[in-house]
Amino acid sequence: MPELPEVETTRRGIEPHILKLVIKAVVIRQPRLRWPVPDSLKTVLPGQRFTEVGRRGKYLLLRTRTGTLIIHLGMSGSLRLVGDNSQFCKHDHVDIVFAEGLCLRYHDPRRFGCLLWTPDDPNNHSLIASMGPEPFSDDFNGEYLYKTARNRGSSIKAFLMDSRVVAGIGNIYANEALFLSGIDPRRRAGKISRSRLQALCTAIEGVLENSIRQGGTTLRDFVNESGQPGYFQQTLSIYNKEGQPCPRCRLPIRKCRTNQRSTFYCGHCQR
DNA sequence: AGTGCGGCCTGTCCGC
DNA sequence: TGCGGACAGGCCGCAC
Secondary structure, eight states, rough: OHHHHHHHHHHHHHHHHTTTEEEEEESSSBBBSSOOTTTHHHHHHHHOOOEEEEEETTEEEEEEESEEEEEOOOTEEEEEEEEOOOOOTTTEEEEEEEESSSEEEEEEETTTOEEEEEOOOOSSSHHTOOOOOOOTTTTTTTHHHHHHTOOOOSBBHHHOOOOTTTTTHHHHHHHHHHTTTOOOSSSSSGSHHHHHHHHHHHHHHHHHHHHHHHHGGGGGGGGGGSOSSSOOOOOOOOOTTSSSOOTTTTTBOEEEEETTTEEEEOOTTTT
């Protein structure tokens, strides 16, 4: 599923190909995504071009002169570039057709994603405005995490997955980063020391960076008719590995549920 | 203000 | 083999 590294890989995969192409049409086959795909896309986008493909958390921000197309891939969404005469498949819900013979195609079996339009600065959009700092920004550091975690009673894992705390950390990378920094995911966020939160911060940046680097090998797939839509094999240490040996101590990895989500951890290495 | 949870969907897997 | 049901997942928006 598209976590932040896949979204960033998607951004890098499509940006160099679509910048400056003129949009010819928008085809909406299935508007019922998480929120309805606005019909106005059909009138507002044609004749324009994307000037920048940005990202905030897991949201892609495709800017034009008059506004921004906000895209979220949900759990199962993908974007790829195909020829404008390419046969569409099941779950190919939206096409942005360019005059130059290319088509940006949104595919999403589970329809948890969204395509929205805002004429304003997307940073002021309600979905984006309340988001915490980007994991790679200077604002995201051990001191910030420590200060924000004070007096928080929730688990550190729920805290990390709260987009108001930090942008774009989902279940998989919360599990991974907590393993890499040796923190028990069930521990109360407010009771963790400054130095351990600094280690967590470093682990988050490291694990995301590694995944993005791996994704780089799949960039060509974004303009490949037959290729997969840009997901890539993630090398995970702990997620979905219940019963398998911990990579550090070899004791079996455990699974539990915290805040309605699957949580994987090593009872020996994570405290 | 902080926290937990329901709901949106479909593909996959399991047991009968 | 077919079928139903549980489950997974991001994350908004509501309720407490």
